Amino acid sequence: MRPSPPDLADLGALAGFAPELANTFASIASDIALVIDAAGVIRNVALGDNAIGQRTDQWVGNAFVDTVTQDTRGKIESLLKEVRRAGVSRRREVNLPGVGGAC
DSSP states (O other): OOOOOOOOOOOGGGGGGHHHHHHHHHHHHOSEEEEEOTTSBEEEEEEOSSOOSSOGGGTTTSBGGGGSOGGGHHHHHHHHHHHHHHSOOOOOOOOOOOTTOOO
């Protein structure tokens, strides 16, 4: 018998704080944090202390899947499906193209 997942809190009330939260999370826990809307479009980019050498400001307004390498696109599509289904997703490592490189 599988245990049932814990009830997930409705975090919709925090949506207005998403850019600030992303900046905080990126600065303490990661290289980068993205605020992505329900359609998978990047709305904000926050960099941690270790900047990744990308022109991340150009990602805003673009689909997340279009910012990663071809071999990572399936991971992004799975991540977005998981978020739509469960409201959260597990951590993912993705590959980004090199500066000036093609996806």
